[in-house]
Amino acid sequence: xxxREHEAKKVIKEYGIPVPAGFxxxxxxxxxxxxxxxxxxxxxxxxxxxxxxxxxxxxxxxxKKTAVATAETLFKKEIKGLPVKEILAEQQLxxxxxxxxxxxxxxxxxxxxxxxxxxxxxxxxxxAKEMPGAIKKVIATPxxxxxxxxxxxxxxxxxxxxxxxxINKLYRVFLEKDALLAEINPLVTTPQxxxxxxxxxxxxxxxxxxxxxxxxRDLTDRxxxxxxxxxxxxxxxxxxxxxxxxxxxxxxxLDLIEFYGGKAANFLDVGGGAESERVMHAVRLVAxxxxxKVIVVNLLGGITKCDEVAKGIIAAGISxxxxxxxxxxxxxxxxRLLTEKGYEMLPTMDSVVKKAVEVTA
Amino acid sequence: xxxxxxxxxxxxxxxxxxxxxxxxxxxxAYAREVGGRGVVAGVTPGKGGQxxxxxxxxxxxxxxxxxxxxxxxxxxxxxxxxxxxIMEEANAGIETIVCITEHIPVHDTMKAIAYATMxxxxxxxxxxxxxxxPGEVKMGIMPAGLxxxxxxxxxxRSGTLTYEVVDxxxxxxxxxxxxVGIGGDPVIGQTFVDVLKxxxxxxxxxxxxxxxxxxxxxxxxxxxxxxLPIVAYIAGISxxxxxxxxxxxxxxxxxxxxxxxxxxxxxxxxxxVASRPSEIPDMVxxxxxxx
Numbered sequence: 001x002x003x004r005e006h007e008a009k010k011v012i013k014e015y016g017i018p019v020p021a022g023f024x025x026x027x028x029x030x031x032x033x034x035x036x037x038x039x040x041x042x043x044x045x046x047x048x049x050x051x052x053x054x055x056x057x058x059x060x061x062x063x064k065k066t067a068v069a070t071a072e073t074l075f076k077k078e079i080k081g082l083p084v085k086e087i088l089a090e091q092q093l094x095x096x097x098x099x100x101x102x103x104x105x106x107x108x109x110x111x112x113x114x115x116x117x118x119x120x121x122x123x124x125x126x127x128a129k130e131m132p133g134a135i136k137k138v139i140a141t142p143x144x145x146x147x148x149x150x151x152x153x154x155x156x157x158x159x160x161x162x163x164x165x166x167i168n169k170l171y172r173v174f175l176e177k178d179a180l181l182a183e184i185n186p187l188v189t190t191p192q193x194x195x196x197x198x199x200x201x202x203x204x205x206x207x208x209x210x211x212x213x214x215x216x217r218d219l220t221d222r223x224x225x226x227x228x229x230x231x232x233x234x235x236x237x238x239x240x241x242x243x244x245x246x247x248x249x250x251x252x253x254l255d256l257i258e259f260y261g262g263k264a265a266n267f268l269d270v271g272g273g274a275e276s277e278r279v280m281h282a283v284r285l286v287a288x289x290x291x292x293k294v295i296v297v298n299l300l301g302g303i304t305k306c307d308e309v310a311k312g313i314i315a316a317g318i319s320x321x322x323x324x325x326x327x328x329x330x331x332x333x334x335x336r337l338l339t340e341k342g343y344e345m346l347p348t349m350d351s352v353v354k355k356a357v358e359v360t361a
Numbered sequence: 362x363x364x365x366x367x368x369x370x371x372x373x374x375x376x377x378x379x380x381x382x383x384x385x386x387x388x389x390a391y392a393r394e395v396g397g398r399g400v401v402a403g404v405t406p407g408k409g410g411q412x413x414x415x416x417x418x419x420x421x422x423x424x425x426x427x428x429x430x431x432x433x434x435x436x437x438x439x440x441x442x443x444x445x446x447i448m449e450e451a452n453a454g455i456e457t458i459v460c461i462t463e464h465i466p467v468h469d470t471m472k473a474i475a476y477a478t479m480x481x482x483x484x485x486x487x488x489x490x491x492x493x494x495p496g497e498v499k500m501g502i503m504p505a506g507l508x509x510x511x512x513x514x515x516x517x518r519s520g521t522l523t524y525e526v527v528d529x530x531x532x533x534x535x536x537x538x539x540x541v542g543i544g545g546d547p548v549i550g551q552t553f554v555d556v557l558k559x560x561x562x563x564x565x566x567x568x569x570x571x572x573x574x575x576x577x578x579x580x581x582x583x584x585x586x587x588x589l590p591i592v593a594y595i596a597g598i599s600x601x602x603x604x605x606x607x608x609x610x611x612x613x614x615x616x617x618x619x620x621x622x623x624x625x626x627x628x629x630x631x632x633x634v635a636s637r638p639s640e641i642p643d644m645v646x647x648x649x650x651x652x
Binding site: 002101105107108110111125141142144165175178180204205206207210225232234245246247248249250251252254255256257259264267269272300301304327328349350 | 420424440464465467468469471474475476479504514517518519520521522523524525528545547548549550552573574575576577579581582596597598599600601604605606607608610615616620636637638639
């Protein structure tokens with residue numbers, strides 16, 4: 001789950017990384033009381049869960065006189081379709097140089113990867129393409145709480161010495177906050193010292209509980225409802241609902257729909273050992289999506305009991321057509337139950353998907 | 362075959378739990394069928410002295426190791442205890458550790474794998490179905506009925522999609538040497554590169570089916586560094602960006618790890634890529650006849 005900028009800044013500030021003076025406001029009327037603490041030049045940053053907000057007009061500059069009016073303007077805006085409910089009002093920094101610092105989970109080495117470049121402030125992907133030598137990389141070991149000084153020296157190079165403890169502090173944040181990404185872009189030098197002008201933290205969804213989060217904000221309402229039943233669910237926007245067991249098989253079913261020229265409405269992985277009640281909830285959930293005209297059920301596995309699945313589909317009692325591919329224990333009984341009620345059961349993944357695409361064509 | 366054979370003695374952690382008990386039964390039914398040793402001991406802290414399907418249960422891995430000849434393990438403990446289970450086994454000297462558990466926080470996995478590597482142990486998974494070498498050994502939860510013995514190795518990030526492909530291969534008369542589910546998490550112990558190295562040293566394996574999905578670039582990294590003939594399949598061509606597709610590791614992030622670019626890179630390296638699972642058997646056959 002992505003933390004918002006003000007949340008990420010609060011976290012890194014707790015670890016001793018300097019951030020600009022700033023306040024979170026929910027109305028422009030809160031601003032006058034804060035102006036003395038913010039100084040003459042102010043930046044107003046919309047706290048919306050979307051990337052590229054600066055280019056989309058979500059960051060506005062102001063001074064003491066224009067701050068309230070500018071905040072009012074920003075509160076009325078929509079940034080990439082999202083309303084602005086919160087603004088982070090911050091002092092403008094007198095920036096001398098911009099650096100980039102990030103820590104991610106490296107799949108290849110299976111360890112944390114730290115990136116630092118003196119060519120910060122621009123899109124890191126562009127820097128990576130145009131001057132790959134400018135980005136310094138270090139692989140750390142997750143078994144140490146602190147980075148050894150040599151790693152800090154390798155990363156910081158000729159950058160000011162105050163940068164090195166900041167890298168280590170961000171590494172602590174990364175380890176202790178279960179981060180998949182901890183990034184400061186830009187990390188800036190000013191006459192007053194080094195500051196994190198922006199900060200980004202993504203927390204591992206599998207660690208939200210122990211990090212004190214009760215809901216995953218990255219999910220839609222229906223995705224959250226699915227999570228309660230233990231399903232993995234992703235909303236798409238086609239006409240064919242999809243229920244599968246296992247992430248790979250379900251993804252592959254979606255791909256096959258595209259291969260045959262159809263469009264999937266969703267991804268729903270019911271997980272292992274699906275009993276009738278779980279299957280019923282899954283079918284009802286997918287059927288509740290307005291765009292769904294037909295549902296493909298593709299379940300395969302040694303421990304999936306086909307009669308249970310059949311009972312679940314029948315119990316759901318939905319109005320849309322359900323086309324089923326089942327392989328596993330009690331297959332014959334499952335087929336008997338379904339055909340008795342007039343459901344279509346086909347033998348292969350290709351055949352169910354083809355049929356569903358025909359129905360929606 | 363790789364990672365073990367009939368003679369491999371297996372330990373199960375989380376032996377007295379619902380999953381552990383169920384799969385000890387299935388693993389040992391398979392061992393009886395092929396004349397292998399199967400699961401010889403279980404571990405659940407505080408349940409030492411009990412038995413599960415006739416398999417003795419111990420409180421610690423070290424206690425089990427002192428009574429039995431064990432070189433591999435399968436972990437079924439809950440996510441909060443799984444990293445500890447991996448480290449306990451590595452510390453006790455188990456060579457091959459298969460971790461079935463899903464939803465382990467990535468930082469726990471990173472630490473456990475780093476520790477296991479220091480101890481000289483291999484980790485398969487987490488969030489995986491384990492492995493099966495037809496006629497030899499089953500370590501994990503794969504449905505044995507779909508498999509047949511042969512010369513094709515299979516490496517996959519998925520569970521049921523692997524069964525789908527194995528079923529297709531078996532129906533087409535193409536047997537398997539070892540089928541390895543490496544896991545759907547962003548950080549896993551044995552990656553495509555590691556398993557391909559094992560297959561290269563295995564005289565039984567003549568070709569490999571590589572089943573990948575969106576997220577990362579380890580499929581391409583693996584395919585680049587082997588001389589074995591490969592057929593690949595990548596799931597998730599329809600996956601939208603920044604959404605986790607069931608597996609914690611199946612996510613297109615920052616415009617990276619999408620299926621189309623992965624497929625393009627594989628093809629650029631001369632690897633044939635199937636556009637759907639049912640095409641795989643024919644493509645494998647073509648590898649063998651060289652046409």
